[in-house]
Amino acid sequence: MSTLDQHVICHGITERHTSATDIDFCVEEIFTKGYSVIRGSFDAATIARVSEYSDKSYQKQCEALGGEQNLARINDANIARAPCADFDLFIDVAMDPKVHAVADALLGRNYILYSQNAIINVPTTNHYQFSWHRDLNYQHWTSSRCLALSALLCVDPFDDITGGTYVLPATHKVEKFPSDRYVLENQLCVHAQPGDWILFDSMLFHRTGKNSSNAKRRAVNHIIVPPFMAQQYDFMGMIGDRLKTHEQRVFFGQGRQTAPSAIEWRQSRINRL
Template identity: 25%
Template sequence: MLAMIVRHRDDSGMTATTDVKPQAAAQRQPYDRAEVPTALGLGPAAFQDPDVQRFLHQGYLVIDQAIDQDTVIALRSALDGVASRRPGQEIIHSLLEEDDRFATLLEVPAVMSRLTAILGTCMQLHSATARITTSGHPDQDWHRDGPWPMDPVGVPYGGIPAQINCGFYLDIEPEMGAFVCLPGSHRAPFRPPKGHAPFPDEIHLVPRPGQAVLFDGWLFHRGGANRSNGVRRTCLMCYQHAWMKSRERFDGPRVAQLRATGTARTRLLLGGVSSW
């Protein structure tokens, strides 16, 4: 073990030396090295992937058959249970702590393969939420999912804001309110306008139950008004680089159990590398 000699002056002004021994490796490394991937991304081939190119250009990607219908039914039931415990609450935070069934959304294979190609191997969950949009809810305003400015060129060292959201729309029909977005706006160097005035190039997505929508958190987007008599139920799993701070603390009992029994990737997704 290496030691370090530190020279300093004592109260009398005389020079003294102190032998400082480094901390033990276990103290210096508060995480399991097995949780950290050995490569940052999938290599040059990822840049040629059509889904990656589509996402980079448009800022969103629709994934067919991401989850099966049995899972959709189970998630509807789980979310109905949450709604009964929290009447009138539109946004449910810390979704993984609400019901074990929501854990099926953490590592959906069809989603993770695209996310890994786009965001890389070193990612973690930013947040897990649900939105319950009841009948008569008005149009949502245009927004981005973070406060940070955007510059498509970036900065000399580092990267641009990178948060990728995955929406699972469990029962959406046109009159319930579509997912409205402006393709390509994820690299716009200005904030979205106030209100919900239409853009000429905006699109209205009505995903089928079982589909998933990946979208850049800086894409201009909003939810449409629910003009139906039903309830629009959506689960949102949001991902980011593992070295960024998450919105959630992921310190509840259900997440602790997932970390204890999950794979190295599961632990990484749930903040297993909390400091270094």
């Protein structure tokens, strides 16, 4: 590469992004192409615990619902939903400062956790997330600003063999799903290692790849939204008494539950005073 190729030379440009930090660059990538990767957010010991407790949470939920066969009947096998309700470790994972720094930049200071799911990609099995989708399902519109951020913690290696996350870059800016030819010629697999975060605009079209390895491939996905969107789970009802800090309580939705009546809606605001 020549010396000239190693420098960015511009002409006729009066506005541009600046990336003084890794977080700045991550935000710029998500804004522009829809996704980015933050490397090495958790050490190997923590990731080993996340792996163990993802499986334990799933087994616990299978037992509570009469066995895995019942989850398979509703096309919901191999997902531990809201694992933070089972183990506090997942509360700590959800509060990672790097993810919150990105959420601050993309969503503003006010945002909450919409959902948290541990996804277990088992070899030789099918999963509904193999299908292309947006994390805000059934929506065909675009926005000048990010309205939801998906944060996927990689617990095992993500690549073409284990079933990495496939994306269609920049489709968070396109209303319609692309043609088959466009998908086949432009899809790419995001590679990441255990402890990395794959962050993307929740409106980016993406899917889980097939796991052709001999081991499970796990991940913990979070969808972070502005507080005017209703949460998928009542986190405060499940874990409110276990949250230790104000920041945790706000993120998990304190005060955002639907009020049973107009009187109680007003009373909750009076109580805050």
